[in-house]
Amino acid sequence: MKLIVWIVRLIVFVVLLCLALANTGEVTLNLFLGHTWTAPLIMIGLAFFVVGGVIGVLATLPSLMRQRLELRRARRDLARAQRDPEASDQPPMLPPV
Numbered sequence: 001m002k003l004i005v006w007i008v009r010l011i012v013f014v015v016l017l018c019l020a021l022a023n024t025g026e027v028t029l030n031l032f033l034g035h036t037w038t039a040p041l042i043m044i045g046l047a048f049f050v051v052g053g054v055i056g057v058l059a060t061l062p063s064l065m066r067q068r069l070e071l072r073r074a075r076r077d078l079a080r081a082q083r084d085p086e087a088s089d090q091p092p093m094l095p096p097v
Contacts, residue, residue: 020042020045021042023040023041023042024040024041024042025040025041026038026039026040026041027039027040027041027044029044069095070094070095073095
């Protein structure tokens with residue numbers, strides 16, 4: 001199964017590489033306030049891909065930080081419960097969501 005996945009990835013990569021090499025012509029991107037950016041089409045596509053990836057990573061940061069905080073609290077409560085088993089009759093309180 002892993003071999004099939006790698007073959008599909010290789011095919012997609014080769015197709016995208018051929019598409020990129022076929023579209024090396026200069027294009028003009030009209031920006032706000034009369035600014036223009038002239039570059040090969042593949043460079044503009046790559047720039048938008050990178051910007052989209054950065055925005056996606058930044059969008060996941062708040063939930064990642066929240067999960068790390070909850071994990072840290074749970075580990076601290078577990079360590080406290082293992083040190084003092086008498087105090088752990090109540091389950092640990094989860095932080096409000």
